[in-house]
Amino acid sequence: xxxxxxxxxxxxxxxxxxxxxxxxxxxxxxxxxxxxxxxxxxxxxxxxxxxxxxxxxxxxxxxxxxxxxxxxxxxxxxxxxxxxxxxxxxxxxxxxxxxxxxxxxxxxxxxxxxxxxxxxxxxxxxxxxxxxxxxxxxxxxxxxxxxxxxxxxxxxxxxxxxxxxxxxxxxxxxxxxxxxxxxxxxxxxxxxxxxxxxxxxxxxxxxxxxxxxxxxxxxxxxxxxxxxxxxxxxxxxxxxxxxxxxxxxxxxxxxxxxxxxxxxxxxxxxxxxxxxxxxx
Amino acid sequence: xxxxxxxxxxxxxxxxxxxxxxxxxxxxxxxxxxxxxxxxxxxxxxxxxxxxxxxxxxxxxxxxxxxxxxxxxxxxxxxxxxxxxxxxxxxxxxxxxxxxxxxxxxxxxxxxxxxxxxxxxxxxxxxxxxxxxxxxxxxxxxxxxxxxxxxxxxxxxxxxxxxxxxxxxxxxxxxxxxxxxxxxxxxxxxxx
Numbered sequence: 001x002x003x004x005x006x007x008x009x010x011x012x013x014x015x016x017x018x019x020x021x022x023x024x025x026x027x028x029x030x031x032x033x034x035x036x037x038x039x040x041x042x043x044x045x046x047x048x049x050x051x052x053x054x055x056x057x058x059x060x061x062x063x064x065x066x067x068x069x070x071x072x073x074x075x076x077x078x079x080x081x082x083x084x085x086x087x088x089x090x091x092x093x094x095x096x097x098x099x100x101x102x103x104x105x106x107x108x109x110x111x112x113x114x115x116x117x118x119x120x121x122x123x124x125x126x127x128x129x130x131x132x133x134x135x136x137x138x139x140x141x142x143x144x145x146x147x148x149x150x151x152x153x154x155x156x157x158x159x160x161x162x163x164x165x166x167x168x169x170x171x172x173x174x175x176x177x178x179x180x181x182x183x184x185x186x187x188x189x190x191x192x193x194x195x196x197x198x199x200x201x202x203x204x205x206x207x208x209x210x211x212x213x214x215x216x217x218x219x220x221x222x223x224x225x226x227x228x229x230x231x232x233x234x235x236x237x238x239x240x241x242x243x244x245x246x247x248x249x250x251x252x253x254x255x256x257x258x259x260x261x262x263x264x265x266x267x268x269x270x271x272x273x274x275x276x277x278x279x280x
Numbered sequence: 281x282x283x284x285x286x287x288x289x290x291x292x293x294x295x296x297x298x299x300x301x302x303x304x305x306x307x308x309x310x311x312x313x314x315x316x317x318x319x320x321x322x323x324x325x326x327x328x329x330x331x332x333x334x335x336x337x338x339x340x341x342x343x344x345x346x347x348x349x350x351x352x353x354x355x356x357x358x359x360x361x362x363x364x365x366x367x368x369x370x371x372x373x374x375x376x377x378x379x380x381x382x383x384x385x386x387x388x389x390x391x392x393x394x395x396x397x398x399x400x401x402x403x404x405x406x407x408x409x410x411x412x413x414x415x416x417x418x419x420x421x422x423x424x425x426x427x428x429x430x431x432x433x434x435x436x437x438x439x440x441x442x443x444x445x446x447x448x449x450x451x452x453x454x455x456x457x458x459x460x461x462x463x464x465x466x467x468x469x470x471x472x
Contacts, residue, residue: 242463
């Protein structure tokens, strides 16, 4: 067994929260550059240029890219040879979020109850998903997920008869109805298969893949490419002002499912695509 | 007051008159200078019952502009943290009542309901879009900030901002114009 102290997790999560909010990943910066060369809409190009400037300013001023610094979604791969000491896993993650958001001048956006809606003041708790895996390492994949785009995420139980065309149509419908509200250009995370909750979790996990890299299964990669092309023909464009850049990527993860089912979950992610990973 | 600048962008300074608002068309780029009031979900939920009961509001909305935003905290020495717009549609339920009291403009991002668009025509008011997610860039245009109501709401408190040259675009004008609909019409390809 390898011992890992909870304080190492606190420090790692704190750092990821700050870096995710200040430093957009290079794949996003490349996506802005690429879209600036292909976007036909003048208003759209102006939005893209502003977003690029915004990323640079956030990075140099250590200021969040977006004032909505999100709900922290944290996927954990916990090696089964790891023995945690000095505290619990969830507790350590939440302490890291607390410190990162408070000390990093990041916004507290979480309410303690969906009914009384009192802000917890430190952006805790995070949404945590744990997979136990072979090995002696701990991997954290953290996302600061914006609320405006999350509100446009959707789920549908298709039937096997709806088939692949049904899946493509539903993803496009989600992009169309997200429209200008979800801050396009979007990244579309899709979970197909599994069960109701499995599909939803896969749709979040899919967002962590590097933008522009296809699903390793070439058949799924081809679906991603087709749906992205069609999404960018909807005309919504950057910020919904009209244009060709409605989405930067469509990432699909698939899982086995029941003979009766074709679950499809779509997580809508905005251009403030803030995610970081670390292995301890 | 509204003036056209040499670069074609309209300079907007509240308070706004009906004639000011009527001169704005969907797609017009504007720079706003002067006072903006921030309010989002929780502040609207407190303002709404006051309006229903005919009680005074903590801010005078006549002729003014409300910016839908909840800023991130300011670092020491800074005026404000990141301060981009939030989704306007969540305020749809409350907006017609505020327009009836003389509010002339709101700033957000995302589509408004038909009821709000109808109220914009009825009360000669306008909905501006600011670039969602450009919170760091937009913070540069905020020169002063003061919490004026509901401090307990934290980021959702009502703040009085003084802005200079704050960039926005007319999404819904008071003549029925809608930038989002025009944009999709211009760029959608039939085989989407």
